[in-house]
Amino acid sequence: MSTVAEARQSLIGTWSLVEYKAVRADNGFTSHPMGPKAQGFLIYSPEGFVSAQLMEPGAPEFSDADIGGGTKDELYRAMKHYLAYCGRFELEELDGKVLVKHHMDVCSFPNWLGSSQERVIKLKSNMLEINTDEPVLHGGYFQHGYLVWKKSQSTFDTC
Template sequence: MSPSTSEFRSSLIGAWSLTSYRAEPLPGQPGDILYPMTKDASGIIMYTPDGYMSAQLMTPGCPLFKDGDLSGGTQEELAAVGRNYLAYSGPFVVKEDENGRPVLNHSMEVSSFPNWLGNTQVRVAKLEGDRLTLSTEGPIVINGKLMNPILEWKKKQLQPSRL
C-alpha cells in the first residue's frame, strides 16, 4: 500500500546522505552501468518543512586550490570543480498520480548545471524506512549517452553530540 501524499512528504523532511549514484543503460540497449561521480560519490539532499529542497553531489578527491582564495583558482582547478560537483535547490512539491501514488517534483531556482535553471523535474521516488531511491521520470544524457540515473540515499540522524 502506498503512503498518502502527506505521509510521504512528511517522511522526506530532513537530510539524506548519498549511498549510491549510478546511471543504467536504457532497457534493451547495450552498455554498462556508469558511476558518473565514481562509486564513492558523496552527497546530501535536504527537504525542509516549508517546501524547499537542496541537492549537493560531488566526486571525492578534488584537489585543493593552490592559492587558497575563495574567489580564485586556475582555469584547470575551476574546470575540475565544474566536472566534479552538481548542486541544485528550490521548492519541492509532492502530488498524487492517477493511481493515488505520491509523485515528487523538484524545481530548480539555482543550479550548477545552467540547463536546469527554472526547470521543474519529476522524480520517481521510492521510500522504504530510512532509504530513499530517486530517479528521473525519463532518461537523461550522461557522458554523451541517454541513461537512467538512480540515486540512493539514507536518512541522516543528528548525533546528540552535535545538538
C-alpha cells in the first residue's frame, strides 16, 4: 500500500478470520491460541470505528437458557473462548510499515480498556495480515500474534 490514505480506504468493510496463530518470542514455537479453527469478524467503518470479535468454537452451552445466567464454570469457559472489543482506529506510517492503532473503548479483556493496541498491517488484494510488532503476554509467554483476514463480500445490493 503506497499511502496511509489508500490503506485506510482498503480497510473499510468487514473481514472474516482465516487464521490466528502465535509464535513464542523465546523459542519460535507456534500455537493457535483460539484453536486451529478460530472464527471471527473485524469491521472497520468509514467513520473511523473498529469492532473485533474472535472466538474458539466449541464452548459448551449453558445449562440455563437465561442470557444473564450461567454457573461460574460456564462463565469461565465462555470467556476463555471469546475476545471482543471496539472503539476508534487510526493509521500511521513508521519506518516503511503501516500501523493500525485500535483504541479499546469497549473490551472483554478489562486490562485493555482505555488502551491502544498497535499492530502492523499488510494488505494484499482481499487479504489483510495484522501482526504484533512487539511480543504480547499470552498464556504465560511473550508471543507475536499473527492474524490473517479475508475481505467479506456483501450479499446486499446498495440502495
